[in-house]
Amino acid sequence: MGSQGAKIIGRNVKWINLKKLDLSRNIISEEGAIAIANNKTWKELQELILNSNKISDNGIIAISENTCWENLQKLQLESNCIRDFGAKTLGTNLMWKKLEVLDLSQNDIGEGAAKAIGCNANWVFLKKLDLSSNKIRDEGAKGIAKNKTWIHLEELNLADNKIGRRGAAAIGGNTTWKNLKILSLENNAFKDTGAIVIVKNKAWGNLEELYLYWNSLSKEFTDKLEKKYNLEQYEVVNLQDRRRCPSVFREFKGRQCETIWKKFE
Secondary structure, three states: OOOHHHHHHOOOOOOOOOOOEEEOOOOOOOOHHHHHHHOOOOOOOEEEEOOOOOOOOHHHHHHHHOOOOOOOOOOEEEOOOOOHHHHHHHOOOOOOOOOOEOOOOOEEEEEEHHHHOOOOOOOOOOOOOOOOOOEOOHHHHHHHHOOOOOOOOOOEEEOOOEEEEEHHHHOOOOOOOOOEEEEEOOOOOOOOHHHHHHHOOOOOOOOOOOEEOOOOOHHHHHHHHHOOHHHHHOOOOOOOOOOOOOOOOOOOOOEEEEEHHOOOO
């Protein structure tokens, strides 16, 4: 379905109880997205899924400026054509105070938009943020890390974003995300110096999964985690080989997690 089909759907004024709209894997461009965004009837909408389309900046700007979707909880825009200009506008959204899931993965979002998203203080219930496979780099990661509002955040995916040591250090220094359970930072560029700051974080007592593979971590560093601090008991196998073990820690929680991380000095 293309934009013409999306326009027809966007004009519908009878679905007053619509809660979920999934139009993923189509060829909807910005015209179709604008038509969807202009609908004033779907005041009960909770989930909008537009993954794998051809939505560009003007389309995402229109979606971001919709003032009727006050009940929106999930917005998925994976694999579109969104760049900084559109994503910055989304980051300034003031209406989605119930938003829990935001997926912007596999777009062309840079550090400016990541900073704008990190500055958002209205998404107080946000639980999952996926910005993987973009280009947010160190400055974008630092912008995300500065957020003090997402106290309910459980899952953060910043994989494949060219994040270096400074960005990783900023993420590792965050003390707001006390409910964080899954942190994905694989396929970046921070090496041992960035990873050390990540694993020394003391605030993530609920962390269950930490993904750091494909960051050129040295064998010395991984051995230090796996052997010297007896992490084998927590199912740590290998931080470098995805085929063997994609996560660094699994079922690695609470006081035990904090105790072992305190030793890493």
